[in-house]
Amino acid sequence: MSIIESSKFFQPKEFLCRCGCGKVFIHPDLIPTLERIREIYGRAMIITSGYRCPAHNAVIGGGPEHLRGEAADVYCAGDEDRFKFLSACFAVGIKRIGIDRTFVHVGISKTLLQPAVWLYGV
Numbered sequence: 085m086s087i088i089e090s091s092k093f094f095q096p097k098e099f100l101c102r103c104g105c106g107k108v109f110i111h112p113d114l115i116p117t118l119e120r121i122r123e124i125y126g127r128a129m130i131i132t133s134g135y136r137c138p139a140h141n142a143v144i145g146g147g148p149e150h151l152r153g154e155a156a157d158v159y160c161a162g163d164e165d166r167f168k169f170l171s172a173c174f175a176v177g178i179k180r181i182g183i184d185r186t187f188v189h190v191g192i193s194k195t196l197l198q199p200a201v202w203l204y205g206v
Contacts, residue, residue, distance in 0.1 A: 091115050093122050099134030099156070103143075108135045109153040117176060117192050118156060124172035130159040132187050148196070149180065155191040157182075 094115060100108045122129055134157075136150040149155035160166040169188055173181055179199035180191030189204075 091119060093119055093129070094131070098131040099153070101135050101137045101140050102133060103137060103140035105137050105140070107137045110135065111153040111192065113192055114153060114156065117178070118158075118190070120176045121169075121172045121178070121190070124175050125169055127165075127168075129169075131156050132159050133157040149189075149191040149193050152193070154193045155180075155189060157184075157187040157189050159186060160188050161186070 096108060096110075099110050100106060118129065133150060134155075135153050136144070136146055138151060140146075141151050147155075158169065160169050166183070166188060170181065170183075173188070173190055178190055178192070180189075180193060180196060181201045182189030182191075182204055183201070184204040
């Protein structure tokens with residue numbers, strides 16, 4: 085059984101590339117990290133983007149973490165929800181966070197060494 089198949093909160097289909105190619109790759113540390121965030125956050129998490137195939141990532145101008153299954157974008161509705169979610173991310177040690185009006189990028193890359201918090205056109 086894979087790490088995603090044994091997940092308490094997440095299904096493999098949530099992490100499929102959104103272009104419809106059917107490809108998925110999930111770094112072994114991503115799901116346990118998201119589960120720890122979920123436990124602290126205390127609410128369901130909607131994954132808006134998980135793995136991205138190279139073609140899809142290029143079309144949307146994405147970074148390398150989604151290509152390697154090292155990131156997920158999680159839907160957050162409103163400032164209070166986003167604050168609670170970000171607090172959970174910091175509590176588990178997430179150091180790569182992108183913030184948009186409707187989602188938060190959670191990155192677990194160990195090769196992109198610099199911690200970073202960035203905004204997407206907000």
